[in-house]
Amino acid sequence: MKYLEEFRDPELARRLLDDIHGIAKGQWVLMEVCGGQTHSLIRNGIDTLLPDAIELIHGPGCPVCVTPLEVIDKALRIAAQPNVTFCSFGDMLRVPGSGEDLFTVRSGGGDVRIVYSPLDAVKIARDNPAREVVFFGIGFETTAPANAMAVVQAKRLGLKNFSMLVSHVLVPPALDAIMSSPHTRVNGFLAAGHVCSVMGYWQYEPLAQRFRVPIVVTGFEPLDLLQGIRMAVRQLEEGRYEVENAYARAVTREGNVPAQKLLSEVFEVTPRKWRGIGEIPNSGWGLSSAYREFDAAIRFDVTDINTVEPAICRSGDVLQGLIKPNECPAFGKECTPRKPLGATMVSSEGACAAYYQYGRFVSLESIG
Amino acid sequence: MCLGVPGQIKDIYERDGARMGKVDFGGIIKEVCLDFVPEVMVGDYTIVHVGFAITQLDEQSAMETLALFEEMGVLEEELLAAPEVGTSDESQSPRGVT
Amino acid sequence: MDGWVCPLPLRDHPNVILGHGGGGKLSSELVEHIFLPAFRNDALQNLGDSAVVHIGGQRLAMSTDSFVVRPLFFPGGSIGELAINGTVNDLAMSGATPLYLSVGFIVEEGLPIATLGTIVERMAAAARAAGVDLVTGDTKVVDKGHGDGLYVNTTGIGLIPPGVNIAPQNARPGDVVIVSGSLGDHGMAVMSVREGLEFETQIVSDSAPLNGLVAALLNVTPHIHVLRDPTRGGAASSLNEIAKASGAGIVLEERAIPVKPAVRAACELLGMDPLYVANEGKLIAMVPREYADAVLEAMRAHVFGAEATIIGQVVESHRGVVVAKTGIGGTRVVDMQIGEQLPRIC
Numbered sequence: 001m002k003y004l005e006e007f008r009d010p011e012l013a014r015r016l017l018d019d020i021h022g023i024a025k026g027q028w029v030l031m032e033v034c035g036g037q038t039h040s041l042i043r044n045g046i047d048t049l050l051p052d053a054i055e056l057i058h059g060p061g062c063p064v065c066v067t068p069l070e071v072i073d074k075a076l077r078i079a080a081q082p083n084v085t086f087c088s089f090g091d092m093l094r095v096p097g098s099g100e101d102l103f104t105v106r107s108g109g110g111d112v113r114i115v116y117s118p119l120d121a122v123k124i125a126r127d128n129p130a131r132e133v134v135f136f137g138i139g140f141e142t143t144a145p146a147n148a149m150a151v152v153q154a155k156r157l158g159l160k161n162f163s164m165l166v167s168h169v170l171v172p173p174a175l176d177a178i179m180s181s182p183h184t185r186v187n188g189f190l191a192a193g194h195v196c197s198v199m200g201y202w203q204y205e206p207l208a209q210r211f212r213v214p215i216v217v218t219g220f221e222p223l224d225l226l227q228g229i230r231m232a233v234r235q236l237e238e239g240r241y242e243v244e245n246a247y248a249r250a251v252t253r254e255g256n257v258p259a260q261k262l263l264s265e266v267f268e269v270t271p272r273k274w275r276g277i278g279e280i281p282n283s284g285w286g287l288s289s290a291y292r293e294f295d296a297a298i299r300f301d302v303t304d305i306n307t308v309e310p311a312i313c314r315s316g317d318v319l320q321g322l323i324k325p326n327e328c329p330a331f332g333k334e335c336t337p338r339k340p341l342g343a344t345m346v347s348s349e350g351a352c353a354a355y356y357q358y359g360r361f362v363s364l365e366s367i368g
Numbered sequence: 369m370c371l372g373v374p375g376q377i378k379d380i381y382e383r384d385g386a387r388m389g390k391v392d393f394g395g396i397i398k399e400v401c402l403d404f405v406p407e408v409m410v411g412d413y414t415i416v417h418v419g420f421a422i423t424q425l426d427e428q429s430a431m432e433t434l435a436l437f438e439e440m441g442v443l444e445e446e447l448l449a450a451p452e453v454g455t456s457d458e459s460q461s462p463r464g465v466t
Numbered sequence: 467m468d469g470w471v472c473p474l475p476l477r478d479h480p481n482v483i484l485g486h487g488g489g490g491k492l493s494s495e496l497v498e499h500i501f502l503p504a505f506r507n508d509a510l511q512n513l514g515d516s517a518v519v520h521i522g523g524q525r526l527a528m529s530t531d532s533f534v535v536r537p538l539f540f541p542g543g544s545i546g547e548l549a550i551n552g553t554v555n556d557l558a559m560s561g562a563t564p565l566y567l568s569v570g571f572i573v574e575e576g577l578p579i580a581t582l583g584t585i586v587e588r589m590a591a592a593a594r595a596a597g598v599d600l601v602t603g604d605t606k607v608v609d610k611g612h613g614d615g616l617y618v619n620t621t622g623i624g625l626i627p628p629g630v631n632i633a634p635q636n637a638r639p640g641d642v643v644i645v646s647g648s649l650g651d652h653g654m655a656v657m658s659v660r661e662g663l664e665f666e667t668q669i670v671s672d673s674a675p676l677n678g679l680v681a682a683l684l685n686v687t688p689h690i691h692v693l694r695d696p697t698r699g700g701a702a703s704s705l706n707e708i709a710k711a712s713g714a715g716i717v718l719e720e721r722a723i724p725v726k727p728a729v730r731a732a733c734e735l736l737g738m739d740p741l742y743v744a745n746e747g748k749l750i751a752m753v754p755r756e757y758a759d760a761v762l763e764a765m766r767a768h769v770f771g772a773e774a775t776i777i778g779q780v781v782e783s784h785r786g787v788v789v790a791k792t793g794i795g796g797t798r799v800v801d802m803q804i805g806e807q808l809p810r811i812c
Contacts, residue, residue: 001727001730001731001734008794013794013795014794014795039810042798044792044793044794044798045791045792045795045796045797046794047796048798049795049796087662089809090808091809091810093808094808103483103485104481106483107481107482107483107484108481113662114808114809115662115663116662116663116736116809120662222793222794338491338492356801357801
């Protein structure tokens with residue numbers, strides 16, 4: 001595919017790798033913020049090609065992973081109602097709440113459907129006026145414009161049977177929280193390319209200055225990731241801490257202004273719990289008062305669900321980069337994608353699942 | 369997260385008050401909402417996430433990035449290698465290709 | 467944190483979920499924990515695509531498969547062709563010459579007779595193409611709302627030629643891994659018409675009978691170690707099963723794996739890996755290196771193996787594990803799929 005294959009070229013990848021090996025002198029810990037980046041790094045084996053002195057840790061950028069337990073429990077309760085058609089992105093179906101997951105609700109007779117786009121859920125609502133159609137509106141800033149548009153379109157069409165269970169999360173407050181932790185090991189960030197396509201990267205400039213940490217906006221193909229790593233390492237070696245853009249074909253400093261305009265109309269900033277991390281102030285979006293009639297949590301009266309997360313699971317430490325997935329004693333033993341303890345093992349983009357799927361044995365065997 | 373895939377816009381039309389389009393992803397055609405990229409035209413490339421174009425792909429910038437990578441390491445390779453070894457051929461060498 | 471343990475697992479499914487039929491780990495667990503303990507016997511023990519039983523000095527292969535594809539018609543085929551080719555292929559993967567099939571229809575009340583007629587005609591044509599006869603059958607009708615229109619089961623028997631010993635346990639270090647053509651066509655063709663995920667594409671199912679191709683292979687040499695048709699769970703799941711059964715390691719060269727551009731694009735769009743997508747007309751063969759060239763030549767001469775190619779090898783190291791060398795020269799583990807492959811759109 002055009003603009004994908006070119007950025008997977010093995011010869012150019014070798015050149016970037018050679019350059020990284022040449023410039024890396026110190027020991028550096030980089031966090032790739034986005035779960036999609038984690039997936040690509042491991043799927044392409046980039047982690048096996050970098051100098052040992054560069055350590056990658058996997059950030060909190062997987063919405064499936066960070067959606068708090070209580071929101072999953074709300075989703076499960078709504079989805080189990082007989083008059084509800086519950087629509088969701090695919091990999092949310094496997095995320096366990098306190099007791100079960102959406103697959104289990106489906107096996108118990110619930111009408112749970114996978115959709116590609118939130119607009120598909122709006123269409124289902126229009127085609128089935130007798131059903132209550134609920135969309136599970138999760139995601140970072142990238143997904144938020146799509147979910148916002150779905151609500152706007154439902155309003156425009158006058159749909160009374162459509163609502164959304166919203167649990168949006170925002171990247172900059174999470175980076176702030178990670179860097180504010182006294183235990184942080186992060187020396188530099190690979191910022192999430194598609195989040196920045198929507199929001200731009202001007203918001204990251206004060207963070208880079210305040211925490212003296214390089215932030216490089218990075219795409220998802222092997223060459224994009226290698227270029228992001230190279231630029232971050234170069235900054236670290238030169239003692240700089242700036243926001244740089246390694247994904248200029250898809251990201252501008254200002255971001256997508258029409259999308260931002262709609263977001264500010266449909267959503268308002270709220271505090272948000274992150275699974276495994278806890279509450280981070282101002283780190284979420286909820287529906288604004290103008291669109292509250294579409295809030296599924298209110299419509300289905302599940303605002304009383306307040307699940308306490310099992311404090312013992314270490315997925316929070318993984319999400320914050322304090323430990324690597326395979327440093328968790330349960331990794332690959334009690335905790336596998338088959339029986340996930342934490343959401344980082346559930347999502348195919350979750351750091352633990354990505355490790356399990358692609359990286360588990362690499363260090364054990366001479367595969368070269 | 370945020371799987372975003374580049375595709376080329378083949379057709380633009382309106383439906384239910386939204387600006388929609390057909391986008392070609394290497395032979396796969398999918399209907400996509402174009403409301404957030406009002407400036408794009410047929411033939412442009414865009415990055416699509418969950419059925420929405422979230423940004424126009426800057427083709428010029430893509431070319432420049434690739435050109436930058438092409439140049440990388442060329443100088444040292446020219447110093448090391450015999451002059452007739454063209455580095456542009458090198459990028460098409462069968463390394464890792466079957 | 468010393469002595470720390472994770473809390474009790476959140477889930478052990480009390481009910482069957484869709485993933486139990488996905489061809490991955492959940493499916494094997496059903497087999498291991500429910501079916502094997504109940505039915506245990508020598509023929510079942512091998513867990514090949516078909517069982518091998520001895521009758522009157524002959525080795526007979528026997529296999530059964532049920533088809534629940536939704537929708538009933540998809541680009542390049544229907545449940546009818548699948549039901550014939552699926553069982554023919556399962557028999558062929560033990561080296562058998564498929565001979566006779568039975569068919570069972572479970573029809574949902576309300577299915578148009580014309581639809582059933584079309585599917586049956588397609589089955590008949592597929593059976594003729596594969597050279598097998600449908601010799602017995604059964605029909606049941608269930609209440610409206612208790613089935614997706616039509617489910618089909620087929621069971622088949624075939625004869626295994628003398629001197630042929632093909633089983634997943636037989637993979638040996640030094641074998642090459644050959645695939646008969648591009649991967650992921652069937653799964654993505656079905657996905658393209660699946661409600662909620664529809665997209666326009668030229669991708670068509672690869673549904674095809676592979677018994678002719680297998681006969682061509684055995685004509686070159688009887689020393690084929692393993693044959694497998696990577697259906698549900700895709701090539702990754704089949705290769706993992708072989709690695710586990712034989713105790714050998716498998717290394718794939720990712721850039722050598724044939725995937726049609728449109729299938730690759732569809733996988734990109736849905737966040738899926740072609741190695742995990744279903745095929746209905748492809749086989750994976752493990753063959754001693756000395757026969758590789760001749761086997762490849764024979765496969766490429768056959769209509770269903772024209773794009774056959776070597777995608778990897780069986781090795782001594784990392785026993786039981788499948789590893790891929792990635793496009794840019796890194797390495798990754800190719801694990802077995804867990805349940806259903808879900809679109810990774812978010």
